[in-house]
Amino acid sequence: LLDPTTDSVTYSDGMTEEVYGFDIPVPALDEEFDVALIGTKGTWYDHKVSVSNPEPKEDDAKSAVDLEDGTYTAEVTLEGGSGRATIESPAAITVKDGVATASIVWSSPNYDYMIVDGKKLLPVNTEGNSVFEIPVASFDTALDVIADTVAMSKPHEIEYKITFDSSTIKAE
Numbered sequence: 001l002l003d004p005t006t007d008s009v010t011y012s013d014g015m016t017e018e019v020y021g022f023d024i025p026v027p028a029l030d031e032e033f034d035v036a037l038i039g040t041k042g043t044w045y046d047h048k049v050s051v052s053n054p055e056p057k058e059d060d061a062k063s064a065v066d067l068e069d070g071t072y073t074a075e076v077t078l079e080g081g082s083g084r085a086t087i088e089s090p091a092a093i094t095v096k097d098g099v100a101t102a103s104i105v106w107s108s109p110n111y112d113y114m115i116v117d118g119k120k121l122l123p124v125n126t127e128g129n130s131v132f133e134i135p136v137a138s139f140d141t142a143l144d145v146i147a148d149t150v151a152m153s154k155p156h157e158i159e160y161k162i163t164f165d166s167s168t169i170k171a172e
Contacts, residue, residue, distance in 0.1 A: 012146055012157055026051045067095045067169070074139065075168035076102070080160035085149075090168065093136060100136040102164065105129055110151035116143070139166035 073090040111130035142161040
């Protein structure tokens with residue numbers, strides 16, 4: 001039997017709760033294995049479980065640092081939220097000293113910050129639709145971001161996925 005651990009989970013809205021966790025040895029990725037769980041009334045339940053690695057393989061994504069220093073554009077897609085917000089595509093991308101940064105222009109002026117890779121970013125403009133400069137680590141892989149909108153009665157953090165398409169990269 002495995003003893004439970006007590007873990008603290010913090011959600012994107014800031015809510016935190018304590019949950020039970022179990023450290024289960026995984027024999028191999030992407031292969032089913034048996035797990036038996038005991039319910040609150042003492043009944044055992046058998047389950048088939050498989051664990052996959054959600055991280056892309058190195059060769060699945062084109063690294064942004066493969067680009068020479070300069071200015072580029074690339075088509076960008078946005079997923080998540082209510083579907084009402086959009087971002088301009090193609091997006092301008094600047095590479096300097098091997099670091100790529102994209103200019104993300106929202107369809108609304110109501111975004112007051114974004115969180116990318118755990119870092120809070122503020123808009124680079126004060127008028128018009130919200131514009132953010134965000135880091136681009138790779139292309140063809142969805143980048144999880146959070147954007148805070150003040151368009152509703154109170155601010156809301158909304159989760160999005162942004163993907164830069166390497167097949168559309170053009171030097172400016």
